[in-house]
Amino acid sequence: MELRVLRYFLTVAREETMNRAAEVLHITQPTLGRQLSQLEDELGVALFEHQGRRVVLTADGLLLRRRAEEILELVDKAEQELNHSEDTVAGTVALGYGEISAMHRLAECAAEFSRRYPLVRFSLFSGTADVVKERMDHGLIDVGLLMEPISVEKYDYVRTDVVERQVVFMRPDDPLAGQEAIRPEQLSGKPLILPYRYQNLMRNWMGPYFREENVRFVENLPTMGAILTAMGQGYMLTIQGALPFRDPSKLAVVPLSGSQELHSILAWKRGQPFSPAAELFIKHIQCLLGKDQQA
Numbered sequence: 001m002e003l004r005v006l007r008y009f010l011t012v013a014r015e016e017t018m019n020r021a022a023e024v025l026h027i028t029q030p031t032l033g034r035q036l037s038q039l040e041d042e043l044g045v046a047l048f049e050h051q052g053r054r055v056v057l058t059a060d061g062l063l064l065r066r067r068a069e070e071i072l073e074l075v076d077k078a079e080q081e082l083n084h085s086e087d088t089v090a091g092t093v094a095l096g097y098g099e100i101s102a103m104h105r106l107a108e109c110a111a112e113f114s115r116r117y118p119l120v121r122f123s124l125f126s127g128t129a130d131v132v133k134e135r136m137d138h139g140l141i142d143v144g145l146l147m148e149p150i151s152v153e154k155y156d157y158v159r160t161d162v163v164e165r166q167v168v169f170m171r172p173d174d175p176l177a178g179q180e181a182i183r184p185e186q187l188s189g190k191p192l193i194l195p196y197r198y199q200n201l202m203r204n205w206m207g208p209y210f211r212e213e214n215v216r217f218v219e220n221l222p223t224m225g226a227i228l229t230a231m232g233q234g235y236m237l238t239i240q241g242a243l244p245f246r247d248p249s250k251l252a253v254v255p256l257s258g259s260q261e262l263h264s265i266l267a268w269k270r271g272q273p274f275s276p277a278a279e280l281f282i283k284h285i286q287c288l289l290g291k292d293q294q295a
Helices: 003-015 018-025 029-043 059-082 103-116 129-137 199-209 222-230 276-292
Strands: 048-051 054-057 091-097 120-126 143-147 155-159 166-170 192-195 215-219 235-239 252-255 264-269
Touching (some): 003 018, 003 059, 018 029, 054 059, 091 103, 091 129, 103 120, 103 276, 129 143, 129 264, 155 276, 192 199, 192 222, 215 222, 264 276
Parallel strands (some): 091 120, 091 143, 192 235
Antiparallel strands (some): 048 054, 143 264, 166 235, 166 252
């Protein structure tokens, strides 16, 4: 399986027609069709279904698209890492993070590093902790910002100095919006919007007042949940830093009474080889946050 053919495959998957994909790739349509037929023969599966002039991915094709994207992303990352001179710090550092308050701390670290080493580029990826960890394990992310509690057996890390607080977002005209803190019983029977990863955390906070039937939506990233909350579709329980640019005219935020404080870490996979730029960035965050460094 050649990398060139994988790029052909992804182009056809994106364009959904052989003719348009051939134009994008600057090759003839018969050549493209022959290459993809050989790929299907090599793998022993059908990758495309023809629907008139369109071609769509089969179930096997969808699986290959995911793996091909990961493979080519890793190849591109390796080429960037190796393309540096001995006396100049350059290349790409890949960062992954959840949408939490500590994003600001990570941004500060990256901005300071960028000022010192302007030839280094940062590749930024936002996702849940599980997705960020998966990409770290595959070598697609160098440093990940993760919320505790989380399993760190495979990682080295430094703990950030940011405290994450559990809150509830609601419309500013809601009767509860003026409260200093919200107690679990005040949300009893009300429609809820919960974060995918922290469902159990929020269930535990509500205790006997939690009812599964009151959960209207579950979200992995907060933007859609915020829109639904502003529409009056529920109370969104999440982390305060999930919406750093909240519009107070559309959303009010109130702390959850008695909820636990959470912390976050900047982690990297133990024993993994890094590019010079990534190694230097890891040393950079260790110097900034090194008092709580763990091995």
